[in-house]
Amino acid sequence: MSDMAAQSSAQTELPRAKTDWLPLLLIPALALLALPFVGSPSTWVTLTVAGLAMGMMIFLMASGLTLVFGLMDIINFGHGVFISLGAYATLLVLGPLAGWAQADSLGLNLGLLGLCILTAMGVTGIVGAVFERVIVRPVYGSHLKQILVTMGGLIVTEQLIHAIWGASPIPIPLPQSLRGAFVLGDIVMERYRVVAVIIGLVVFIGMQLLLNRTRIGLLIRAGVENPEMVEALGYRIRRLFVSVFIAGSALAGLGGVMWAFYRQTLTAGMGMEVMVLVFIVIIIGGLGSVGGCFVGSILVALVANYVGFIEPKLALISNILVMALVLIWRPQGLFPVARR
């Protein structure tokens, strides 16, 4: 096949694959547009890094949902509970390893964060498998029932969280080395936000590699577009559905951990509180598009940060405005996925 690729590239008159750069250019364009309104370059950098970090956390929470919607055509209103559950799963690690959070060691602190992430992804992945089997599977193909049933699942699971961990908010400490900020001249960047940016980028790159360089990724992309044809090729799409649902739940759990440490407080409704944002970014991005979800998350977070600084009264409606403008421009989202 490599011979074929070489032969192919040797042709000079080949039509080029079109790369859609416009949505990507929105991010730097937005940042540059905000600069004169913000005024101070150092404040602008601080706001931009904070926006990027927030965008990454939204991406982590939303990426699983966009995959689940794109591949399975499931409207999972219960997705928020996996965010909450992931956040609460940190307590399973923070309880026995509380000393690691207080230790003045970057290694121990990052190790603690890593363990929290792995535990949360494990817990939410397992609960996701049960959720798919018990709640989602009986309502495949019926959007109205999906909304009602997954909302019901969310309420039940939130109550289970209350039953297990109590209804009161639980404070959780940010690991010692992740507190405070990096100060470069007049620019202040919170350490935890920088870590969030790095983790978000790693997950995004990992997802891109998985989707574009592996057979399972090809199957997911093909399944988003035409699940019936994937079955006609001999692949069992149901297994793929379940795997993606579990992975989507685990990603929500990862987002929940990052969101929990950002807020430093756990509440059972914390996942549901961000679901409006999550739905906005997957709609803006193009349902089923991981790249669109990534760009949409950053866009929404940056706009919220800039508008919150420049004109706080408009901050509440800024996300809705962004969504409206994007959908007027591209009704199918920034990166529409070819759909069945």
Added chain:
Amino acid sequence: MTEPLLQLSGVHTHIGPYHILHGVDFAVPAGELTMLLGRNGAGKTTTLRTIMGLWQASSGRIRFDGSDITAGSTPDIARAGIAYVPESMGIFTDLTVRENIVLAARSGPIDKSRLDWILGLFPALKRFWNLPAGNLSGGQKQMLAITRAIAEPRRLLLIDEPTKGLAPVMVRSMIEAFKALKASGETILLVEQNFHAASALGDNVVVMDDGRIVHSGAMSELVTDKALQQRLLGLSLDAHQ
């Protein structure tokens, strides 16, 4: 007498409240090309989809290579060795030509000599190897759909209206490709509206109307019997030359 590779016996298919197939009976002999003809809405596509398990037969029996596949799932039927090219072609437009073909090879990397043979049938695909399949023209997409179906050896190819909407030059190259496939011993069940193409390719012909089989036999018989053409299809081969 040897059992045909595919045998449909009294197959009924309902889609929602609609009764589409009414006791369909026909056979596809191994190593031959069987044409399935009929006007729009006759039930040809429903027949192929029922064979593939994409719509379940409500009664009747479908046997493939001696096994009952009537209630089989689509992946199981595909794994039994039946490849399907739908009328819509089912190309994954976001994937490149290469990725489309890689997915079709379930058992691992495609055999190099087989790939060379296939690309010999459809040389145009070489030029678009690493481009998204959505960039291809209609004819090239059809080539890719057929390439995907034969990327690995299959026992039976089900192909739904491969020449529909194609330019005459593309139809001719498609006919040549099917001749080559036939010569290689592939068993093919081909739905076609273009009677000229059908008559050039088919060993056998099955004609459907209103969800029923109204004729089956040798293609040579239908080609030479103009009265039969007129009665079954409402046309004569001469009109399609």
